Amino acid sequence: MLETSLRNLPGQEEGRIYNFSAGPAVMPLPVLRQVQSEMLNYHGSGMSVMEMSHRSATFEAIIHTAEADLRQLYDIPTNYKVIFLQGGASLQFAMLPMNFLPQGQSADYILSGSWSQAAYKEARKLGQVRVAASTESEQFKRIPGPAEIQIDPQAAYAHFTSNNTIYGTQWAEEPEVGTVPLVCDASSDILSRPLDISKYGLLYGGAQKNAGPSGVTMVLVREEMLAKVPANLPAMLDYRLQAEKESLYNTPPTFAVYVLGLVAKWLLEIGGLPEIQRRNQEKAALLYSAIDHSGGYYQGHSAPDSRSLMNVTFRLPSEDLEKKFAKEATAAGLDGLKGHRSVGGLRASLYNAFPREGVEALVSFMRDFQQKNG
Numbered sequence: 001m002l003e004t005s006l007r008n009l010p011g012q013e014e015g016r017i018y019n020f021s022a023g024p025a026v027m028p029l030p031v032l033r034q035v036q037s038e039m040l041n042y043h044g045s046g047m048s049v050m051e052m053s054h055r056s057a058t059f060e061a062i063i064h065t066a067e068a069d070l071r072q073l074y075d076i077p078t079n080y081k082v083i084f085l086q087g088g089a090s091l092q093f094a095m096l097p098m099n100f101l102p103q104g105q106s107a108d109y110i111l112s113g114s115w116s117q118a119a120y121k122e123a124r125k126l127g128q129v130r131v132a133a134s135t136e137s138e139q140f141k142r143i144p145g146p147a148e149i150q151i152d153p154q155a156a157y158a159h160f161t162s163n164n165t166i167y168g169t170q171w172a173e174e175p176e177v178g179t180v181p182l183v184c185d186a187s188s189d190i191l192s193r194p195l196d197i198s199k200y201g202l203l204y205g206g207a208q209k210n211a212g213p214s215g216v217t218m219v220l221v222r223e224e225m226l227a228k229v230p231a232n233l234p235a236m237l238d239y240r241l242q243a244e245k246e247s248l249y250n251t252p253p254t255f256a257v258y259v260l261g262l263v264a265k266w267l268l269e270i271g272g273l274p275e276i277q278r279r280n281q282e283k284a285a286l287l288y289s290a291i292d293h294s295g296g297y298y299q300g301h302s303a304p305d306s307r308s309l310m311n312v313t314f315r316l317p318s319e320d321l322e323k324k325f326a327k328e329a330t331a332a333g334l335d336g337l338k339g340h341r342s343v344g345g346l347r348a349s350l351y352n353a354f355p356r357e358g359v360e361a362l363v364s365f366m367r368d369f370q371q372k373n374g
């Protein structure tokens with residue numbers, strides 16, 4: 001404890017460590033500072049945002065600004081609604097088929113990792129689903145290629161996961177699905193790169209990796225999709241109602257929306273999504289290059305053409321060495337590197353707010369570790 005509080009790592013506030021957690025994850029320091037400075041008295045309101053009515057003009061301005069900034073970042077077309085919901089991406093796994101998978105139709109799922117499987121399994125409880133492609137037989141080491149993806153042209157929608165947090169793979173481009181509405185779980189790469197939102201029927205993602213604290217999930221949905229929502233859905237699970245009420249049907253996660261809004265502002269200030277993409281590419285390239293130049297000591301889990309810029313997964317020559325690596329890394333201020341139990345090894349999550357200095361520190365730690373233990 002004492003050691004951590006006295007540590008001063010490059011680019012970090014005193015006592016803060018390099019946080020490689022897969023989520024909830026590192027936040028931009030200027031945002032944390034702003035939250036701190038506004039904690040007791042938000043903009044002269046005399047109270048914290050967490051003490052404020054969600055029906056107040058002050059909070060309405062917060063949620064509308066957050067939406068406007070997201071629209072600007074992604075250049076979201078005007079025929080799309082932006083909704084802020086609770087329940088995480090996991091609730092979207094169920095809400096999506098409840099709203100858009102009518103009886104007599106089937107939905108296509110592309111399985112590129114455990115989270116796409118989770119989405120598929122949830123939908124299977126609610127309607128008819130089909131696997132359009134899967135790389136499970138190869139331990140989800142890669143993203144399926146265009147020739148492997150068989151989309152049913154009659155499908156109600158086609159679902160994919162843009163970044164596979166556990167395996168460390170990412171789609172470089174959206175799958176080709178013709179006229180079928182494309183639906184994306186972007187939980188672990190939302191706001192990390194520019195996207196052409198007009199290609200999507202619906203895109204969703206929890207905030208807690210790239211865009212803010214846990215508790216709020218962003219949903220971008222093409223308006224014409226909302227006409228298909230059945231009439232008898234419970235209110236909280238009804239996209240059309242949530243969109244009509246501008247995410248204020250009931251009490252939204254007010255504090256999480258506020259912080260998400262600050263992260264959106266921070267992204268705009270640093271140069272928007274092209275700039276954050278450039279930074280993310282640079283950080284990931286540093287780490288992949290260290291893996292590739294280790295003479296095989298470090299082995300990447302994902303196929304090189306499917307590598308994620310967000311989650312870098314790699315193995316060491318033995319599980320004992322992996323444990324030792326994670327333990328010593330934590331002691332050196334590099335925390336959260338233990339891989340997911342289904343893949344093993346190490347995982348470095350390099351989300352938007354993760355500093356380049358932290359990647360440099362990891363690369364240097366990896367060299368030292370290999371020298372001592374190779």
Ligand SMILES: Cc1ncc(COP(=O)(O)O)c(C=O)c1O
Nearest residue numbers: 088089090115165185187188206
């Ligand atoms: C790609 C992806 N989808 C869905 C989830 C589940 O998200 P939540 O915990 O917000 O339900 C995660 C969580 O890590 C994820 O990485």
